Amino acid sequence: MKLWGGRFTSRADEIMEQFNTSLPVDHRLYKEDIAGSFAHVTMLVHCDLLTPEEGDLLVGGLDSILQDIETGAIKIEGNYEDIHSFVEMHLTERIGETGKKLHTARSRNDQVAVDMRLYAKGKAAQVMDSLQMLIDSLNTKGAANNVIMPGYTHLQRAQVVTFGHHLGAYAQMFKRDKKRVGNAIDILDENPLGCGALAGTTHNIDRDVTTALLGFAKPVDNFLDGVSDRDYLLELMSDFSIVMMHLSRLSEELILWSSQEFKFIDMADAYSTGSSIMPQKKNPDAAELIRGKTGRVYGSLFSLLTTLKGLPLTYNKDMQEDKEQFFDALDTVMDCLEIMSKMIDTLHVNADNMKAAIKAGFLNATEVADYLVGKGTAFRDAHEIVGRLIIYCEQQKKAIEDLTVEELAKFSEQITEDIYDYIDYENIITKGNKHLMKQVGK
Numbered sequence: 063m064k065l066w067g068g069r070f071t072s073r074a075d076e077i078m079e080q081f082n083t084s085l086p087v088d089h090r091l092y093k094e095d096i097a098g099s100f101a102h103v104t105m106l107v108h109c110d111l112l113t114p115e116e117g118d119l120l121v122g123g124l125d126s127i128l129q130d131i132e133t134g135a136i137k138i139e140g141n142y143e144d145i146h147s148f149v150e151m152h153l154t155e156r157i158g159e160t161g162k163k164l165h166t167a168r169s170r171n172d173q174v175a176v177d178m179r180l181y182a183k184g185k186a187a188q189v190m191d192s193l194q195m196l197i198d199s200l201n202t203k204g205a206a207n208n209v210i211m212p213g214y215t216h217l218q219r220a221q222v223v224t225f226g227h228h229l230g231a232y233a234q235m236f237k238r239d240k241k242r243v244g245n246a247i248d249i250l251d252e253n254p255l256g257c258g259a260l261a262g263t264t265h266n267i268d269r270d271v272t273t274a275l276l277g278f279a280k281p282v283d284n285f286l287d288g289v290s291d292r293d294y295l296l297e298l299m300s301d302f303s304i305v306m307m308h309l310s311r312l313s314e315e316l317i318l319w320s321s322q323e324f325k326f327i328d329m330a331d332a333y334s335t336g337s338s339i340m341p342q343k344k345n346p347d348a349a350e351l352i353r354g355k356t357g358r359v360y361g362s363l364f365s366l367l368t369t370l371k372g373l374p375l376t377y378n379k380d381m382q383e384d385k386e387q388f389f390d391a392l393d394t395v396m397d398c399l400e401i402m403s404k405m406i407d408t409l410h411v412n413a414d415n416m417k418a419a420i421k422a423g424f425l426n427a428t429e430v431a432d433y434l435v436g437k438g439t440a441f442r443d444a445h446e447i448v449g450r451l452i453i454y455c456e457q458q459k460k461a462i463e464d465l466t467v468e469e470l471a472k473f474s475e476q477i478t479e480d481i482y483d484y485i486d487y488e489n490i491i492t493k494g495n496k497h498l499m500k501q502v503g504k
């Protein structure tokens with residue numbers, strides 16, 4: 063069933079019919095399509111392009127379709143080209159010839175453009191909510207387990223930090239992601255309804271009416287751009303890709319930390335799986351899947367970038383491919399954010415193992431150098447002294463803090479008893495790095 067055909071003398075090939083339809087993908091736009099039609103009808107009545115009676119009939123028919131879809135009385139299926147033809151043809155079947163007036167002063171080009179903007183705007187706001195949920199989970203878990211642990215560079219133990227501060231670093235990443243998505247919403251918040259196919263309409267319409275009814279900030283400034291713009295989808299998918307990159311980095315750390323080699327955390331059974339052959343295994347599959355699905359979101363972004371890169375103005379049927387890529391990226395990032403929040407909420411922190419890893423890693427070596435600098439030694443000289451001290455500790459199989467003051471003084475006569483307070487790990491946190499104790503992710 064089509065909204066066009068008068069210019070054609072023969073039917074499309076059956077394979078072409080299947081190839082051309084987008085209903086299996088764009089069916090999820092039914093709410094936005096009907097909302098756009100509600101606003102359009104109201105505007106047409108306001109501008110005397112429809113009578114109030116016609117407007118009431120159209121609105122009533124549209125509302126009945128919406129209710130029947132919501133309750134399952136009708137299913138979005140059948141030989142329809144897209145969600146727009148599905149709605150309009152059901153409307154005409156219900157209310158008769160007046161249903162054919164719904165498309166007055168409107169094209170499917172601006173209709174799909176408004177549907178996608180409404181959908182993207184609403185879903186982007188949900189992504190922001192999911193990001194905040196994850197930020198809250200990270201902050202809550204960090205505050206409840208603000209124990210000391212090794213901080214790493216090059217995946218080598220570097221300096222002492224706190225688990226709360228480590229999780230706070232990810233909270234900061236997701237805070238930036240939330241700002242990026244919010245910025246994308248601000249940019250896309252323009253109403254393309256009224257652009258027509260590409261050059262507006264000769265009817266005396268009022269775009270401010272539909273803009274207000276649909277909750278957009280303003281009408282688009284250029285009709286050609288209004289129907290062909292998909293930048294907002296690319297921007298959101300770029301944002302989703304960065305979110306997934308951050309989720310993947312966090313997943314990698316959870317995978318490492320839950321291994322027997324680290325044993326810093328235990329993952330909840332609800333987000334782990336076992337082995338079909340090795341009964342002792344507890345695999346962090348939820349984190350691994352998030353890490354794997356990151357590439358999927360990247361792929362959706364690059365697919366749409368490739369689709370759009372050579373298109374002339376204005377609308378081209380290639381753009382029908384935008385929906386499947388955007389929907390898949392959106393669904394993936396939403397699922398991953400929810401799973402990650404639940405993983406963080408339910409993981410168990412092994413504080414003793416974290417502390418033991420600190421003692422074995424000479425993580426107070428930098429503080430020894432700072433101590434010597436405080437006693438008047440040039441930093442480069444202090445750096446070399448501590449390097450030789452570490453070699454000695456490795457040979458003796460001792461930690462720095464376990465050496466006697468006499469042993470320490472062999473490397474510098476400036477070292478006295480006060481060094482022990484200076485290199486105590488808890489003191490390092492509370493004295494030299496007080497900011498580590500703060501929950502900076504909030």
